[in-house]
Amino acid sequence: MCGIIAHIGEDSALSPLITGLEKLEYRGYDSAGVAVKNGSGLDVWKCSGRVSDLKNSIDDVETKANLGIGHTRWSTHGPPTDTNAHPHTDVSERVAVVHNGIVENYERIKEILIGEGYEFTSDTDTEVIPNLVSYYLDRGNEPVAAFQHTIEDLEGSYAIAAVIDGNDSIYAARQGSPLVLGVGDDEYYLASDVPAFLDHTDEVVYLEDGDMVEVMTDGVTIVDENDQLVQREIEQVDWQPDETGKGQYDHFMIKEIHTQPTSLQKTIEGRLDPDEGTTDLDVDMDLSDIDSVHLVGCGTSYHAALFGASLLNRCDVSARAIRASEYDLNTGTPSENALFIAVTQSGETADTLGALRRANDAGVDTIAVTNVVQSTAAREADEPLYIRAGPEIGVAATKTFSSQAVMLTLLGQHISSVNADASRVDNLDQLVSDLQELPDAVEQTLQTSDAARLAKKYLDNDSYFFIGRGLGCSVAKEGALKFKEITYEHAEGFASGELKHGPLALVTEETPVFAICADDCEKTVTNAKEAQTRGAPIVAVSPPSHAIADTADEHLYVPEMHPVCSNLLANVQLQLLSYHCATELDRAIDKPRNLAKSVTVE
Known part of the structure; x- marks a missing residue:
């Protein structure tokens, strides 16, 4: 949840920041923003909505700023508004910060800073961070010391990147939230995930909890949780840039379904x-x-x-x-x-x-x-x-x-x-x-699936039930989760035998039941028949030779294999079903509402 990108190098930072945010949008798409150091202050652009909205708002901007930070947000504290979007700054816009995670003691810090005359405009916990850096700067600390004191004051989980006017470094820290360093030719990146900068470099330093980093054009300094200078190993990732497009x-989603053989x-x-x-x-x-x-x-x-x-x-x-x-x-x-x-x-x-x-x-x-x-x-x-x-x-x-x-x-x-x-x-x-x-x-x-036709046939039903036993039960639950995630329709997965212990009361002719029978499961056939007698259409997800084929109203066939493999093939059919239903409903398939890819807060 939430994506961080930062860049410093010889060329303009704005383009790699926007590209990085586009690569990270799966981590959050409530709002987005960037801040760059322009030589005479900090320029900040941010807005609620998608990264494309941010990109459109700065398409005509020209800047030679060679360092900056960016963020795409999945809201925790405060609704997705322009004001709550990151980066956040102190009132003088001397410090800009992007943050992933939760500052658990932000209310206490905010109260202290308000008492010292610092002002706040957002609903977020993040806003205390730039103001706290500013607080320490105002008391004569050098930027690196001000950032370090700020990190020491924070409680919770976080990944943070910050820029300070008048200083040519990016400061960052991680504690419980992911942050990686990309090492390129005469340039460096910081990001929540490798795909953000994979187009530019495949050399990565995986930062550890407690690490604080100062990134400059000519090098990187890392201090660990014991305030000791450390060297972290540079590793080469084996992902290819085209894998992230x-x-x-x-x-x-459909690309990743179809790349499962690989x-x-x-x-x-x-x-x-x-x-x-x-x-x-x-x-x-x-x-x-x-x-x-x-x-x-x-x-x-x-x-x-x-x-x-x-x-x-x-x-x-x-x-x-x-x-x-x-x-x-x-x-x-x-x-x-x-x-x-x-x-x-x-x-x-x-x-x-x-x-x-x-x-x-x-x-x-x-x-x-x-x-x-x-x-x-x-x-x-x-x-x-x-x-x-x-x-x-x-x-x-x-x-x-x-x-x-x-x-x-x-x-x-x-x-x-x-x-x-x-x-x-x-x-x-x-x-x-x-x-x-x-x-x-x-x-x-994938090549023979009938999921697209069945998606149209059973569109706009009241509810969708998925049942299975043993291995098939986990596939049923996963099939229902996938369906509700991207279609926004009600779907539930059950152990087959539980259907008659309550859920059967919800079954009507508008409740398709997808029965996963990828191995020997006579009881699932019986349970499916019980739903069928109440008017529910039954879709068998099974090999063609399975006994349920004679009972079911429709079929999603899988090859006859060992039950482990047949159940995984049944799962592929249910992935396709969910995708095609969501497509028919014109859902935001890769960016389902209220969800993000990686949940890094409890």
Whole structure:
């Protein structure tokens, strides 16, 4: 949530700032703004609305300013207005700041500063930051010291970038919110995420919590949380610039649905041995004595955790999927031999990081299943497992769910192979073989899907139900989440057997029921029939040979494969259904209302 971009170099900063904001708009699109140092003060442009609105307002502006900051906002404190948009300045416009996160003690700081004569105009917590810097400048501190004192006074989570009139540096700090440094030829970038500057450089420094940075045209100084000068390693990201664009597609979401064959191929590469019928996951951690597994995530990542937990339980490994925001309330003290698995695409999700830190404090082994190299989760877990799905820009996660589920499948088989009390999954040889073929099967499903026609047929119904059992239950829940995220229509996912324990009261002829039957699930067929007798149309998401094909009113077919793979193919069909319904309804598919890609506050 919220995107930060900053640039300093020999050329004008305005163009890379705007381009960076366009690349970051998936993180927030309530308002946007930039501030540049023009040699005789700070120029600030900001407005509510999209980055395109900001761009239109400054199209004719010419400036040689070579340093500046920018921001695209997803509102937390205060509504999305011009005044609440970032950057925020002190009353003299000597200091400009962009900020992601929450300043928890801003009310106390604001009260003190008002008492000292400083003025405030917005509803945001961010506005205390430039005024606090100004406060320290007014007391004779040099800019770097004023910024450092300000950071020391703040409580909460934040990523901050600031510019100060009369000074040729950008100052930045991070604590609990992502901030990365891009290193180019005679230029530097700061951003919430790598895609913001990937067109310019693929060399990245991943800043750590507690880091404070001064970026100048001729170098960078980093001070850690102990006020010690540190050198952070420069790493090269393997994402390509064209991965962050839409290419031939109308939306990022449909592009990312269609690139799942490639992302899945990268996920499984080097991790399967089809000749031996085994998985080959490189895990250094000793998991032979694990007696329980907690899989923790939010939203789509939680549904992937459900998928992984279901597989582990089938292998006689006690596993629970837990919503990260509820972890401290619903787990108690984990056993000494528990394993904690954080499932997070970005590696920066605040609730998941909070749960990971509690697990680390409890002394249990921790693994992060994540997409972003050197993300906070990857660094703080005992071991990261990267899903290698490439950058995902669409707010509604698609390819990362598939890759997370496959990674958890591989991890589950690794655990069952080294744990004496566990058993191997049914038909392991077939699973390994079918995982190898999964990218091609996804491509086949994409090319033959009937989701576009069914989207039109069932448009404007009262509600949409998705049901499944076991692995299919997690797919049903994810299908419903995807549908409601981008169509704004009411949708719910249920374990099939729960339909008759309340939700059946809502079923009418205007309530299509999508039954996920990608494996042996007679009870789901029975539950679907119960809804059908109440007038509900039934759409089977299944192989053509499944028994439900004779019952259903419509079908979304998937190839006949091992249940793990068939359920993931069912998920692809539901992604397409959601996309095509949203298209028919003319929704803002890549920028659904009230949502942002990465939720970095609790």
